[in-house]
Amino acid sequence: MSDIQSSSSDPRFDHVARVRQLVWSLKEALANLLKIAAQNISYNSNVDCGVIQKQQKGSEEDGPRLDKAMEDVYAIFNQIELHLRTIYECTVQDHQSKRYLPFIIKDSEPETAVTYTQYIQTIKRHISLVDTIEKLFLEEARKLVSGEHGAHFPMQGL
Numbered sequence: 001m002s003d004i005q006s007s008s009s010d011p012r013f014d015h016v017a018r019v020r021q022l023v024w025s026l027k028e029a030l031a032n033l034l035k036i037a038a039q040n041i042s043y044n045s046n047v048d049c050g051v052i053q054k055q056q057k058g059s060e061e062d063g064p065r066l067d068k069a070m071e072d073v074y075a076i077f078n079q080i081e082l083h084l085r086t087i088y089e090c091t092v093q094d095h096q097s098k099r100y101l102p103f104i105i106k107d108s109e110p111e112t113a114v115t116y117t118q119y120i121q122t123i124k125r126h127i128s129l130v131d132t133i134e135k136l137f138l139e140e141a142r143k144l145v146s147g148e149h150g151a152h153f154p155m156q157g158l
Contacts, residue, residue, distance in 0.1 A: 015083045015090070022083070026076045033069040040066055 046052045101116045114122070 015087045019080055019083045019087070022076055022080045026073065026080065029069070029073045029076055032064075033066075033073055036064045036066050036069045039064075 043052075047054045097117065
């Protein structure tokens with residue numbers, strides 16, 4: 001659970017906070033949808049009663065469209081659904097990792113024991129570092145072959 005909480009510090013990955021924001025957006029979109037629907041009902045009622053003349057389609061005075069407002073509501077519903085599915089999948093994955101990988105990885109010294117998830121994060125950082133070093137070596141080798149450095153040692157600042 002600590003990994004889910006630690007990743008929640010970054011707002012891009014905090015799905016619960018995103019769902020909370022989307023619920024407020026959904027509230028506003030539903031209010032807008034009901035307002036547009038009420039306007040359309042009122043307009044159609046006035047046209048049926050002969051109070052006003054029906055406007056030609058495509059005129060500039062067309063109000064907000066009901067189908068556009070419905071699409072907005074559906075889009076927000078879809079976003080909420082995706083975030084809730086992601087939350088569920090993260091919870092299942094966390095539960096399964098604790099169930100099937102509950103052990104702690106120990107080094108030769110007992111005070112350096114880390115959990116499996118911390119170990120995986122360390123390995124990912126090491127892989128990223130190795131990739132960066134490999135790219136640096138390849139770039140410097142290319143520069144040496146092309147003669148860009150001349151007599152200078154390519155990694156003087158390191």
